[in-house]
Amino acid sequence: MDSILDSLQASLVVDTPEAPAPGPPEFLNTVLGALPEGTKPGTSPLEALDSPDPERPYVTLTFAQSLDAKIAGKNGLQLILSGEESMKMTHWMRTMHDGIMIGIGTASNDNPQLNVRHLPFPSQNTHFRHYHHPRPLILDANLRISPKCKLITNASLGAGVPPWVITARPQKIDGFWASEGEEDTVDAWDARKATLEKAGVKLISDPDLPSANTDLPLPEVLRALRAEGIRSVMVEGGARVIQSFLSSSSSPGFVDTLVVTVAPRDRGCARHRLCRWTGAYTRAASLEDGGDGQGYRGWDESRFLNVEFVFSAGRVYDLVSISFLCVSKAENEHVMSWS
Numbered sequence: 413m414d415s416i417l418d419s420l421q422a423s424l425v426v427d428t429p430e431a432p433a434p435g436p437p438e439f440l441n442t443v444l445g446a447l448p449e450g451t452k453p454g455t456s457p458l459e460a461l462d463s464p465d466p467e468r469p470y471v472t473l474t475f476a477q478s479l480d481a482k483i484a485g486k487n488g489l490q491l492i493l494s495g496e497e498s499m500k501m502t503h504w505m506r507t508m509h510d511g512i513m514i515g516i517g518t519a520s521n522d523n524p525q526l527n528v529r530h531l532p533f534p535s536q537n538t539h540f541r542h543y544h545h546p547r548p549l550i551l552d553a554n555l556r557i558s559p560k561c562k563l564i565t566n567a568s569l570g571a572g573v574p575p576w577v578i579t580a581r582p583q584k585i586d587g588f589w590a591s592e593g594e595e596d597t598v599d600a601w602d603a604r605k606a607t608l609e610k611a612g613v614k615l616i617s618d619p620d621l622p623s624a625n626t627d628l629p630l631p632e633v634l635r636a637l638r639a640e641g642i643r644s645v646m647v648e649g650g651a652r653v654i655q656s657f658l659s660s661s662s663s664p665g666f667v668d669t670l671v672v673t674v675a676p677r678d679r680g681c682a683r684h685r686l687c688r689w690t691g692a693y694t695r696a697a698s699l700e701d702g703g704d705g706q707g708y709r710g711w712d713e714s715r716f717l718n719v720e721f722v723f724s725a726g727r728v729y730d731l732v733s734i735s736f737l738c739v740s741k742a743e744n745e746h747v748m749s750w751s
C-alpha cells in the first residue's frame with residue numbers, strides 16, 4: 413500500500429524546469445508611468461513605481477464600470493464587468509503595487525481574494541514565487557471585517573498575503589465619550605481586535621487617525637502606510653472609497669493614475685456578459701478641484717499625460733476620453749456619472 417502511495421505521490425510532484433517569469437504587458441508601464449525614460453534595464457516596475465510625494469505611497473485608483481457608469485448591481489450585488497483580458501490586466505496591475513486597498517463595504521459584500529490567480533502559472537505550485545502579491549489593505553475603522561473572510565483564511569492557509577486593516581480605536585473626545593454606551597463599544601472593538609490579531613491580521617492604527625464614526629482621513633492613512641513601508645497602493649474600491657479618493661477633501665489629489673475598465677453593457681442589459689469587453693485606461697497627473705467646496709469636478713485636460721485606449725479582445729483601439737462627475741449612492745445603487 414505504501415509503495416502505491418509513494419508512486420502516486422511521486423507522479424504528482426512534477427519536477428518541471430522553471431519557465432522564465434512572465435511580466436506585465438508593456439503598455440502598463442506606460443500607463444502607470446512606472447518606468448520613466450532612462451530607467452536602468454532590468455528594473456522591476458514595482459521598485460520603480462514611487463510616489464511624487466515621499467510622505468505617501470504612489471496611488472493607482474482603478475475600478476470597472478458599465479457603460480451607464482455603475483460599478484455594482486442593485487443592493488450592492490457584485491457585478492463581473494471585466495472580461496478575461498481586462499481581468500488579467502487588473503491582476504498584472506496588482507503585481508505592480510505593494511498594497512491593494514478596499515473599503516470594508518467591499519470586503520463584506522464581495523468577500524474578495526485580491527490575489528493574482530488569473531495570471532498564467534509558469535509551472536506547478538510556483539505562483540507565489542513568480543509573482544509579487546500585493547498586501548491587502550482594508551479601510552475599516554469599526555473592525556467590522558469577518559475573521560472568516562477569504563482574505564484572512566487564505567493567508568492562514570499560506571495561500572495569501574496576510575491583510576492589514578487600517579482602523580481607529582474609539583476614543584474620548586475632550587475627556588468624554590461621544591455617546592452613551594461608547595465604553596462598551598470600545599470593549600467590543602478591543603475584543604474584535606484581539607480576534608483579528610490572533611488570526612494573523614496586522615492592525616494599522618496610527619494615533620493621528622481619529623476614532624471611528626467618520627471615514628478614516630486619507631492623508632493620515634496614506635502617511636501611516638508609507639511609514640510601514642508601502643510605496644505604492646492600488647485602490648480598487650468600492651463606491652465610497654472611490655468617492656473619498658476623488659473628493660475635494662483629498663485635494664490636491666492623491667490619485668496618481670486612474671485606470672477605468674468600461675464594460676460595453678448597460679446596467680439594464682439583461683445579459684450579464686457580452687462577448688466583447690472593453691477596458692479604458694486613463695492616466696492623469698492629478699485631479700482638479702472646483703475650489704468651491706462642491707468637490708471634484710472633472711479632469712484638468714492639460715494634465716492628461718497619455719490617455720484613452722480601448723482594450724478589446726486582446727487588441728488596443730483608440731477611445732474618447734472619459735470624465736467623471738461624481739460618485740454617489742442613490743436608490744441602493746452605486747452610481748458614477750460620466751460624460
Ligand SMILES: NC(=O)C1=CN([C@@H]2O[C@H](COP(=O)(O)OP(=O)(O)OC[C@H]3O[C@@H](n4cnc5c(N)ncnc54)[C@H](OP(=O)(O)O)[C@@H]3O)[C@@H](O)[C@H]2O)C=CC1
Pocket residue numbers: 474475476477482483484485487488489490491493514515516517518519521522551552553554556625626627628629630648649650651652653654656746
Ligand atoms: N466594479 C468594481 O470595480 C468594484 C465594485 N465594487 C463594489 O462596490 C460595492 C461596495 O462599495 P461601498 O459599499 O461603497 O463600500 P466601500 O468598499 O467603498 O467601503 C466603504 C466603507 O469603508 C470604510 N471607510 C473607512 N475609511 C474610509 C474612507 N476614507 N472613505 C471611504 N470609506 C471608508 C467605511 O466603513 P464604516 O462605515 O464602517 O466606517 C465605509 O462605509 C460592492 O457592491 C462592490 O461589489 C467594489 C470594488 C470594485
Ligand SMILES: Nc1nc(O)c(N)c(N[C@@H]2O[C@H](COP(=O)(O)O)[C@@H](O)[C@H]2O)n1
Pocket residue numbers: 475476490491492493494498499502514518522523524525526527648649673
Ligand atoms: N477589475 C474588476 N472588474 C470587475 O468586473 C470587478 N467586479 C472587480 N471587482 C473588484 O475585484 C474584487 C474581487 O477580487 P477577487 O476576484 O476576489 O480577487 C472585488 O472585491 C472588487 O474590488 N474588478
